[in-house]
Amino acid sequence: MERWQELKLHNFTGPLDLLLYMIKEKQLSIFEVNLLELSNQYLAYINSLSQLDIEIASEYLIMAAYLIELKSKLLIPKLEVEIDSNYEADQREELLARLLEYHKIKEVTAFFKEQQLEGLKLYSKPKSVFKITKIDDDSLPLAPAHIDIDKFAQIFLKVIEKNRFKTMQTNTVTSVEISPEEVARDIQQYLEEHKIEKISLEDLIAEKEFSIRMLVATFLAILDLAAKGKIDIFQADDHVMVQNLLKEEITNGI
Amino acid sequence: MEFKKQVAVTEGLLFVNGDEGVSIDDLKFILETNDETLINQIINTLIENYENNEMSGLTIQKFNKVKFRLVTKRENAEYFQKLSNVKTETRLSTASIETVSIIAYRGPITKAQVEELRGVNCDTIFYKLKLRNLIQEVGKSEEVGKPTLYNITEDFLKYFNLSSLDDLPKLKEIIEEDEKDIFNRG
Numbered sequence: 001m002e003r004w005q006e007l008k009l010h011n012f013t014g015p016l017d018l019l020l021y022m023i024k025e026k027q028l029s030i031f032e033v034n035l036l037e038l039s040n041q042y043l044a045y046i047n048s049l050s051q052l053d054i055e056i057a058s059e060y061l062i063m064a065a066y067l068i069e070l071k072s073k074l075l076i077p078k079l080e081v082e083i084d085s086n087y088e089a090d091q092r093e094e095l096l097a098r099l100l101e102y103h104k105i106k107e108v109t110a111f112f113k114e115q116q117l118e119g120l121k122l123y124s125k126p127k128s129v130f131k132i133t134k135i136d137d138d139s140l141p142l143a144p145a146h147i148d149i150d151k152f153a154q155i156f157l158k159v160i161e162k163n164r165f166k167t168m169q170t171n172t173v174t175s176v177e178i179s180p181e182e183v184a185r186d187i188q189q190y191l192e193e194h195k196i197e198k199i200s201l202e203d204l205i206a207e208k209e210f211s212i213r214m215l216v217a218t219f220l221a222i223l224d225l226a227a228k229g230k231i232d233i234f235q236a237d238d239h240v241m242v243q244n245l246l247k248e249e250i251t252n253g254i
Numbered sequence: 255m256e257f258k259k260q261v262a263v264t265e266g267l268l269f270v271n272g273d274e275g276v277s278i279d280d281l282k283f284i285l286e287t288n289d290e291t292l293i294n295q296i297i298n299t300l301i302e303n304y305e306n307n308e309m310s311g312l313t314i315q316k317f318n319k320v321k322f323r324l325v326t327k328r329e330n331a332e333y334f335q336k337l338s339n340v341k342t343e344t345r346l347s348t349a350s351i352e353t354v355s356i357i358a359y360r361g362p363i364t365k366a367q368v369e370e371l372r373g374v375n376c377d378t379i380f381y382k383l384k385l386r387n388l389i390q391e392v393g394k395s396e397e398v399g400k401p402t403l404y405n406i407t408e409d410f411l412k413y414f415n416l417s418s419l420d421d422l423p424k425l426k427e428i429i430e431e432d433e434k435d436i437f438n439r440g
Contacts, residue, residue, distance in 0.1 A: 013349040014374035059374045101371055104425040105356055111423050112351045112414060119415035120345070121331035122315055124323055125272040 009049065015063030016102040018042065023099075030103055035092060036074050039067040070095065152201075152233070152240050156219060159205050160212070178213050184221035188230065191244040201233070201240040257296075260285055264296050268314065268324040275315075275323035275412075297322055316417040318408050353379045354388055354406065359425060362392050362403035380404070388413060 012018045022041055023033050046064045049057070070091050190207060191199070205218055222242065225231040232243040255263070267276050267284060281293045297314065304313045304327075315325045326334065346354065353376055356368050369376050383389045388410045394400040411418065 013352050014372050016373040063373060098371070098373070102373070105352060105359070105371070108355055108359075108423050108425065109348065109351050112355050113348075115414040115416060116345060116351070118328060119413045121328035122325035122415065123331070123334055124315075124325045125269075127272045127274045128270045 009053065009057060009060060015060045016099060017106070018045070018060065019063070019099060020103055020106060030096075030099060033099075035095065036071060039071040039074075042067055043071075066095075151235060151238075155201050155205075155240055156215060159202065159215065178217040180217045180220035180224060183214070183217045184225050187218075187221055187225065187242075188244075191231075191242075196244060198241050198243050201242055204242055255285065260292075261296050261299050265300055265324075268300075268322060271323070273323065275317065275321045277322075278320040315412070315415065317411040319418045321408070323412070349374075350379050350383060354383055354410065357383075357389055357404055358406045358410065358419065358422060361389075361405035362395075363405075364395050364397070364401040364403055366401060368404075386413075 009018075012021065019038065019042060020030075022038060022045075023030055043064055046057075046060055073091065187204065190196070190204075201222070204222075205215070222231070222233065226233050230245055232245055234241055234243065263285065264276070264281060267280070271280075278290060278293055281296070282288060282290075285293070285296075287293070301314050304310050311326055311330055312324055313327050314322050316322055349372075352372060353368060356371055357363055360367070360371075365376055365380055368380075380389070386409075387407055389404050390407045391402050392405045393403045395403050406419075410416075416422070
């Protein structure tokens, strides 16, 4: 009993674990358990814990309450509880059944622990995702872009380079949010208002007040408009051109 | 397809599908055969090749009876653990193992039934086991309130290196009558 005081509740996985431990300590078969003695020891142990972590202890206390009830039944002289003997037997049976069931599971946990260690020694790789599968041009949702994507990127770099001086001078913090949706609307509006059919990407960007945010938003807006089929981007000589696909509809008054 | 070719294709499939593994059905479809014996022959050939070849670091793990996956040999695990890309997986706590083993033996089972068996609240443990995909919800019980039923997953079998639930040790089911008497004397 003295040694039990050195044990902490969190060394056990639950009140049944503690009960089983007590039975094993006495080297008893689970069938030979003296319930009265077991109750006493369990209660004594719970009482001896001066610092009960309520979070952990609550379940043990429920078990303690259960054992107290059981113990009280066992302590009442037999004659007086004759009418209630079934109840007493039931309760014992119930505790026995729970302990047995728990004991069975407890006996196989070692197996699982061992298997766990084995399993953790096996390494495998994640499922491969095919990167080389070529999708038919026809099945692509977008019309094929008639541009060299590097060229497309170069233009943006060129614009940044051209405006480098401007950005270096700018040290005010702007917190204006620019959404690609807004920019896309602006671009469409610009194309429509100026009745422009084709414009080079550089010119289009030059129309915008320069900032890195604006550049990124413009980049996304152009890709988005192209994806939605509202504009087409294609390459002409050294320029990337933006063609307004809605031009015709505009002139038709739509 | 020649047998050798089928073995080679199967090995490639095991590599490509990695973690997820390849099922007998996958193999039937890809190798265009209905011959399950042939498929088992192919798999066993691969397993033997790996096991007999000391210069190979791979082997095949069987799980869920009809699934296979390519894994490294366990005896080399310590070497891989030297790699920086090894994310050490925390082992399951004793309480978690207790809980998941109850589900393995008694599933489909509700959380309340597991709690009754263990005598403790299992909320957090269930949450963690679900997070690790070792258990899954499999339906509703007919009991009052229709509580959720849980069972173990395929990942459970992989994790504990079990080819199927048949590999679990048998629980001692029968209580001897005379042993019961001894208890009642207590």
